[in-house]
Amino acid sequence: MKGIVFTEFIELMETKFGANMAEQVIMDANLPSGGVYTRVGTYDHDEIVALVLTLSEKTGLAVPDLIQAFGTHLLRRFTVLFPAFFAELPEITDFLMKVDDYIHAEVRKLYPDATLPNLQTHLQDNGDLEMIYKSDRMMGDLAEGLIAGAIEHFGQSHDYQRQDLDQEGEAQCIRFMITAR
Ligand code: HEM
Numbered sequence: 001m002k003g004i005v006f007t008e009f010i011e012l013m014e015t016k017f018g019a020n021m022a023e024q025v026i027m028d029a030n031l032p033s034g035g036v037y038t039r040v041g042t043y044d045h046d047e048i049v050a051l052v053l054t055l056s057e058k059t060g061l062a063v064p065d066l067i068q069a070f071g072t073h074l075l076r077r078f079t080v081l082f083p084a085f086f087a088e089l090p091e092i093t094d095f096l097m098k099v100d101d102y103i104h105a106e107v108r109k110l111y112p113d114a115t116l117p118n119l120q121t122h123l124q125d126n127g128d129l130e131m132i133y134k135s136d137r138m139m140g141d142l143a144e145g146l147i148a149g150a151i152e153h154f155g156q157s158h159d160y161q162r163q164d165l166d167q168e169g170e171a172q173c174i175r176f177m178i179t180a181r
Contacts, residue, residue, distance in 0.1 A: 001042070001043055001044070001045045001047075001048055001115060001137075002040075002041075002043075002111050002113075002114055003037040003038045003040060003041035003042065003043060004039045004040075004081075005048060005074070006037035006043060006047070006048060006051075007037050007039055008070075008073065008074055008077050009048065009051060009070055010022055010026070010035075010037070010051075012069075012070055012073045013025060013051075013055060016069075017055070017059060021055075021058065021059075024058065025051060025054045025055050025058060026051070028054050028058075029051050029053075029054040030050065031047050031050060031051070032044060032047065033047060040111070042111075045115070045137060052066055052067060052070075063141075064141045067139070067141035067142050067145065068141050068142070068144050068145035068148065070142065070145060071141065071143065071144060071145020071146040071148070072145045072146070072148050072149035072152065073145075073149070074142075074145070074146060074149065075145070075148075075149025075150055075153060076149055076152075076153070079153055082103075085098070085106075086153070091154065092153075092157065092178065093123065093127070093129040093158075093178060095154065096121060096131055096147070096150060096178060097121045097123065097129065099119050100118070100119040100120065100121065104116045104117075104119070115137060116135075117133055117135035117137065117139065117143065118132075118134040118135060118171075119131055119132070119133055119143075120132045120134075127180060128177060128178065128179045128180070129178040130175060130176070130178075131147070131175075131176045132173065132174070132175055132176075133172070133173065133175075133176065134168065134171045134172070135172060136169075136170040136171045136172070137172075138172045139172075140164070140172050143174065143176070144160075144162055144174075147160050147176055147178065148160070156181070157180060158178050158180055158181060159178075159179055159181055160176050160177065161176070161177045161179070162174060163175040163176075163177075
């Protein structure tokens, strides 16, 4: 997993729970990297899982809630770090339809070793958007948080519903419906 995910996660821990808590979590998570990350580096996916589990133990907050909150934080940070991806898009549906074949495609050019999910979108006749998340990284809660963050960024004009589908082999599958309010 790319270092940018780790640096943003540590920043969020520091802001929400304080530098001491962040330091304790990094120490107790037993990270092969020692918890030193650069944005462009690549680290074992298990390290982000270890960080989230340790933070959950220490704060008593549920793992899915922490991952979702992180997704929403990440989306806010992406609007600052990658403003071009948000420019000239009138609606959240326009943005979400571009994630798989444009935004993540650009991410892959920038970081050829990125591990990205499959995010198929289907725009319905009534303007609702279906997004199907598939990935064997099992980061559906992160996807949910990112979608919630996008709804916030585009002015709360939409809601979303989540439906967990049967796993396909190793892949977690989730159907999100993004509907106008
Ligand atoms: C400007 C917008 C976005 C940027 C720049 C971006 C970039 C990235 C990057 C850098 C990663 C990490 C890849 C790796 O660690 O190897 C990632 C992973 C991921 N992205 Fe995006 N992303 C964006 C929007 C979204 C949105 C809106 C969703 C909503 C569904 C999404 C879903 C995910 C998920 C769930 C992962 C974790 C990997 C997985 O589940 O397989 N991304 N993205």
